[in-house]
Amino acid sequence: MPSPFVWFDNIGAKRDETTDFLDKTFGWSANNIGPMTFLTDEGELPFAATCDGMDDVRGWVPYVEVDELAPAVAKAASNGATIIAENLTGPAGIATFLKDPGGAPLALWKRDEAAQQ
Numbered sequence: 168m169p170s171p172f173v174w175f176d177n178i179g180a181k182r183d184e185t186t187d188f189l190d191k192t193f194g195w196s197a198n199n200i201g202p203m204t205f206l207t208d209e210g211e212l213p214f215a216a217t218c219d220g221m222d223d224v225r226g227w228v229p230y231v232e233v234d235e236l237a238p239a240v241a242k243a244a245s246n247g248a249t250i251i252a253e254n255l256t257g258p259a260g261i262a263t264f265l266k267d268p269g270g271a272p273l274a275l276w277k278r279d280e281a282a283q284q
Contacts, residue, residue, distance in 0.1 A: 174230035
């Protein structure tokens with residue numbers, strides 16, 4: 168089974184400084200698209216982004232792809248997750264941000280099939 172983690176956001180108050188740090192430290196190229204800066208490694212497709220701050224979320228946020236967003240969010244909440252922000256539309260799908268019972272952030276993400284074509 169492939170990894171369920173399909174994307175990573177780095178969310179914080181110093182987006183430009185963080186992007187510069189990641190470029191200088193790991194050689195990750197940056198492409199600022201406005202609301203976020205995509206990160207790529209050696210010309211490949213983007214695998215992560217740096218983003219401006221979000222209330223109650225700071226640091227790396229892994230995205231887990233789900234088949235259906237609403238049932239996955241309901242299941243996470245019934246298992247102790249705290250919902251932070253629901254149904255945020257991005258360039259390739261819709262995500263809901265939550266925190267697990269230990270306080271770690273996580274995004275559940277549903278791919279927008281139309282955006283992939």
